[in-house]
Amino acid sequence: MKQFLRNEIQGFIGRYEKKIETKWGEPLAGFADADLSRLKQVISPQHASGSDVIPNPTVILAYFVPFQKEMAETNIGHGIASPQWALAYEETNAMFVELNRYLIKILADKGYRAAVSQEAGAFNREQLISNWSQRHIAYEAGLGTFGLNNMLITKKGCCGRINTIVTDLDVPPDRPMEEELCLYKRSGKCGLCVDRCPSGALTREGFDRERCFQVCRENAQIYTGYGNSYASAAGQPAEDTGSEVCGKCVAGMPCAFL
Numbered sequence: 001m002k003q004f005l006r007n008e009i010q011g012f013i014g015r016y017e018k019k020i021e022t023k024w025g026e027p028l029a030g031f032a033d034a035d036l037s038r039l040k041q042v043i044s045p046q047h048a049s050g051s052d053v054i055p056n057p058t059v060i061l062a063y064f065v066p067f068q069k070e071m072a073e074t075n076i077g078h079g080i081a082s083p084q085w086a087l088a089y090e091e092t093n094a095m096f097v098e099l100n101r102y103l104i105k106i107l108a109d110k111g112y113r114a115a116v117s118q119e120a121g122a123f124n125r126e127q128l129i130s131n132w133s134q135r136h137i138a139y140e141a142g143l144g145t146f147g148l149n150n151m152l153i154t155k156k157g158c159c160g161r162i163n164t165i166v167t168d169l170d171v172p173p174d175r176p177m178e179e180e181l182c183l184y185k186r187s188g189k190c191g192l193c194v195d196r197c198p199s200g201a202l203t204r205e206g207f208d209r210e211r212c213f214q215v216c217r218e219n220a221q222i223y224t225g226y227g228n229s230y231a232s233a234a235g236q237p238a239e240d241t242g243s244e245v246c247g248k249c250v251a252g253m254p255c256a257f258l
């Protein structure tokens with residue numbers, strides 16, 4: 001089933017990318033236990049679980065779609081994010097909406113129920129926290145481990161985006177990966193992501209989401225016109241407030257593409 005879904009994801013993105021600028025690499029897929037009640041302790045009591053999405057859920061399909069190196073390289077260096085990075089962010093989020101719809105349909109055709117959490121497309125703009133952590137679910141699904149840059153680093157690197165679908169598939173969940181993929185966490189070496197962060201949001205001691213958001217907002221003032229995929233994904237009117245991006249702690253890092 002995992003291979004079937006990975007092939008379907010790959011087939012879909014291959015067809016989709018013909019219509020747009022952004023191109024992607026080979027996707028990864030895994031399954032997390034649909035019971036996310038432990039995330040209520042780890043993240044917040046408001047964090048949703050699989051049963052908030054469909055009745056009798058079993059596993060959550062988590063998938064990672066990597067960007068391509070050439071695009072990511074346009075975002076190396078100080079200052080504002082590259083236009084290609086902003087466009088790839090919006091085009092990938094827009095693609096996810098269609099891809100999820102497609103996957104839900106093919107699973108329904110096989111007699112399974114599947115749906116996307118309404119929480120996934122939104123986040124609290126004061127606390128800067130979502131009630132659906134795509135990263136943590138992908139971690140539980142064995143797709144990767146967390147880097148010092150806060151990204152989930154997968155076998156294909158951390159330069160890409162994650163999405164999830166709750167299902168009632170009859171398959172066992174995967175386990176978190178044991179091998180540490182961040183060089184700093186593995187051996188105390190590297191830390192390039194911290195050195196490249198333009199705002200001091202990222203330090204070896206932790207991550208200041210307010211500072212990071214400020215940088216993303218500054219970029220959003222420049223990058224309007226590419227869509228407002230978060231609002232669209234949440235089914236809200238897609239007023240164009242700009243693309244909230246940065247990604248200097250991702251582009252050009254040794255963990256970006258593995």
Ligand code: B12
Nearest residue numbers: 129130133134135136146150151152161162213245246247
């Ligand atoms: C809110 C948000 C932001 C806010 C706040 C940032 C933040 N880190 O919270 C702002 C706007 C600032 C932001 C910035 C960015 N974001 Co953002 N953001 C989100 C969003 C919508 C919610 C994140 C959230 O609040 N989750 C709840 C919190 C508490 O959990 P979490 O962030 O997932 O954190 C977990 C890990 O950090 C973990 N952790 C850390 N170390 C360890 C170690 C272990 C062992 C374990 C178990 C857990 C763990 O603890 C948390 C709980 O597990 C997600 C999409 C989503 N719905 O998940 C995207 C998301 C996290 N963003 C993403 C990206 C790429 C970015 C940017 C690079 C912007 C860009 N695209 O150019 C920057 C990077 C900032 C950074 N270094 O983290 C990607 C990350 C992809 C990846 N490979 O991991 C996501 C998953 C979107 C996606 N669909 O792919 N983001």
Ligand code: SF4
Nearest residue numbers: 147183190191193255
């Ligand atoms: S740049 Fe280096 S320290 Fe930072 S997350 Fe990647 S491997 Fe870890």
Ligand code: SF4
Nearest residue numbers: 197212246247248249
């Ligand atoms: S996205 Fe930019 S501001 Fe935020 S932590 Fe990464 S480098 Fe720093």
